[in-house]
Amino acid sequence: MSRDKRGVYRAVIILVAVAFIAIGLFGNEFFDVMSKGVMICLECMGIG
Amino acid sequence: MITKRKYTQLLAAVILNSNFNGFLTGRIYKGDLKGVCAPGLNCYSCPGALASCPLGSLQSALVKPSFKFPFYIAGTLLLFGVLFGRMICSFLCPFGFLQELLYKIPLPKIKKNRFTRILSYLKYLILAVFVIGIPLVNLAPGFCKYICPAGTLEAGIPLTLADQNLRAQIGFLFSWKVFVLVVFICVCAMVYRGFCRFVCPLGAIYSFFNYTSFFGVEVEKDKCTGCNACVKYCKMDVLKVGDRECISCGECRVVCKNKAIRYKNPLDNFVRKH
Numbered sequence: 046m047s048r049d050k051r052g053v054y055r056a057v058i059i060l061v062a063v064a065f066i067a068i069g070l071f072g073n074e075f076f077d078v079m080s081k082g083v084m085i086c087l088e089c090m091g092i093g
Numbered sequence: 094m095i096t097k098r099k100y101t102q103l104l105a106a107v108i109l110n111s112n113f114n115g116f117l118t119g120r121i122y123k124g125d126l127k128g129v130c131a132p133g134l135n136c137y138s139c140p141g142a143l144a145s146c147p148l149g150s151l152q153s154a155l156v157k158p159s160f161k162f163p164f165y166i167a168g169t170l171l172l173f174g175v176l177f178g179r180m181i182c183s184f185l186c187p188f189g190f191l192q193e194l195l196y197k198i199p200l201p202k203i204k205k206n207r208f209t210r211i212l213s214y215l216k217y218l219i220l221a222v223f224v225i226g227i228p229l230v231n232l233a234p235g236f237c238k239y240i241c242p243a244g245t246l247e248a249g250i251p252l253t254l255a256d257q258n259l260r261a262q263i264g265f266l267f268s269w270k271v272f273v274l275v276v277f278i279c280v281c282a283m284v285y286r287g288f289c290r291f292v293c294p295l296g297a298i299y300s301f302f303n304y305t306s307f308f309g310v311e312v313e314k315d316k317c318t319g320c321n322a323c324v325k326y327c328k329m330d331v332l333k334v335g336d337r338e339c340i341s342c343g344e345c346r347v348v349c350k351n352k353a354i355r356y357k358n359p360l361d362n363f364v365r366k367h
Binding site: 055059066082089093 | 121122123124125127128129130136137138144145146149150153154161163164165166167168169171172174175233234237238241244245248249252253259262263264266267268269270271302304305307361
């Protein structure tokens with residue numbers, strides 16, 4: 046992969062990533078992740 | 094010899110699990126940082142965990158009956174991927190670090206071969222079926238529930254030891270997960286990064302970014318003679334340096350006589366003209 050091509054891919058992926066994170070934050074997904082993370086995950090433990 | 098990479102792995106594992114009080118009380122951290130995903134595989138129900146597991150969060154988002162694309166988690170994974178690729182596996186993943194420690198147990202070792210190379214595709218199947226398919230169809234976090242040995246080791250065992258109520262709920266599923274964990278411990282003692290190479294869906298996701306990531310290793314083509322010493326030396330199932338199986342540990346640099354392997358310069362596209 047040429048350097049120029051790689052640079053374009055990087056720029057596009059970063060833009061998409063930042064856009065996704067922004068959309069997610071506006072959609073309160075941060076709190077969705079947090080609300081899951083602060084509860085004990087019974088499935089992860091092998092109980093649920 | 095303890096390398097800088099080992100220190101980085103240890104530091105990452107400690108920082109990501111620095112709610113030390115949780116190990117004593119059997120209570121997990123409930124602060125705002127749990128809204129942030131860790132880069133590596135680290136169960137969010139580990140008493141020490143400060144951040145959330147990206148795979149667990151992804152499955153949890155897909156499990157919801159009213160499907161909504163998980164933009165925040167997908168964006169986070171894209172960002173980690175394009176920044177570091179699978180370098181996360183070799184430098185930042187606590188479970189990767191544990192696997193490397195297990196490989197130090199003096200037992201007969203199984204080297205990479207054609208079969209392990211084929212087996213390295215299994216993680217993509219697990220990603221598709223257990224991380225995406227089962228949560229979408231069956232409404233259960235398939236990977237966390239049936240496979241993830243990190244969850245059993247980091248959350249299941251410490252929390253059931255600390256909490257009598259949880260201990261009372263132990264059933265077949267817990268026994269299954271402990272069995273899976275024991276199998277992986279045995280495998281990782283004989284096969285270098287056995288879980289990482291064949292099973293880990295997070296590594297599978299990051300592998301898509303290995304060619305484009307800002308950080309990682311690369312070969313300077315004008316210096317490379319194609320002797321393949323790097324590929325022979327590598328314990329992962331790589332066909333060439335920097336491919337999907339390369340975790341960018343950089344250990345192959347020592348065997349390259351022409352010094353053709355180097356860490357990528359993340360500013361290459363901005364400061365170099367070709």
